[in-house]
Amino acid sequence: KAGVTQTPRYLIKTRGQQVTLSCSPISGHRSVSWYQQTPGQGLQFLFEYFSETQRNKGNFPGRFSGRQFSNSRSEMNVSTLELGDSALYLCASSLELGEQYFGPGTRLTVT
Amino acid sequence: GENVEQHPSTLSVQEGDSAVIKCTYSDSASNYFPWYKQELGKRPQLIIDIRSNVGEKKDQRIAVTLNKTAKHFSLHITETQPEDSAVYFCAAVRAGGGADGLTFGKGTHLIIQP
Numbered sequence: 717k718a719g720v721t722q723t724p725r726y727l728i729k730t731r732g733q734q735v736t737l738s739c740s741p742i743s744g745h746r747s748v749s750w751y752q753q754t755p756g757q758g759l760q761f762l763f764e765y766f767s768e769t770q771r772n773k774g775n776f777p778g779r780f781s782g783r784q785f786s787n788s789r790s791e792m793n794v795s796t797l798e799l800g801d802s803a804l805y806l807c808a809s810s811l812e813l814g815e816q817y818f819g820p821g822t823r824l825t826v827t
Numbered sequence: 828g829e830n831v832e833q834h835p836s837t838l839s840v841q842e843g844d845s846a847v848i849k850c851t852y853s854d855s856a857s858n859y860f861p862w863y864k865q866e867l868g869k870r871p872q873l874i875i876d877i878r879s880n881v882g883e884k885k886d887q888r889i890a891v892t893l894n895k896t897a898k899h900f901s902l903h904i905t906e907t908q909p910e911d912s913a914v915y916f917c918a919a920v921r922a923g924g925g926a927d928g929l930t931f932g933k934g935t936h937l938i939i940q941p
Contacts, residue, residue, distance in 0.1 A: 759918075815873065
């Protein structure tokens with residue numbers, strides 16, 4: 717079974733721009749979660765989608781948003797980018813309660 | 828919300844020795860505790876997990892223990908090998924309770940000395 721995939725793998729943006737990241741979960745997985753990883757803050761939960769509905773949200777500003785499509789693929793959007801948004805963005809998909817499998821991540825650099 | 832503390836931040840052990848990483852959590856409703864291994868430049872990989880109805884789980888050289896009363900869980904790696912060198916993260920979540928986002932510890936950089 718193919719693993720979780722994320723596109724693009726690397727992205728460079730300028731402050732004030734917006735960005736959209738994409739995640740394709742493992743086939744059959746209906747839950748997709750997004751995380752931000754930085755050296756200072758570690759791995760932090762952004763939000764989780766299940767059957768096209770956002771079920772849970774972490775403590776991030778409204779500039780961070782997402783959505784999920786009927787085929788379970790998910791996108792994450794960050795508007796008005798700030799330097800501090802530079803991070804590795806990871807998505808994870810889940811079939812059973814709790815067990816999450818991560819994608820390779822998208823490395824976002826904001827200049 | 829949940830808060831997970833992980834210690835130590837760095838652990839250096841001789842090849843063949845054992846390594847122990849400890850985590851504490853704050854939310855008594857958390858019921859699922861996974862451990863992830865992340866090698867440099869790679870994705871976190873689930874290596875073992877434990878649910879709150881079990882006190883210990885073992886998979887070859889890796890074991891995890893859970894003390895629900897103390898809200899404490901630990902990862903034990905025996906007979907360490909060079910390929911065990913990585914950053915290890917513990918996490919906790921109230922799976923199925925409408926709060927399925929994992930709360931992670933800050934990570935432990937495990938260094939296996941030859």
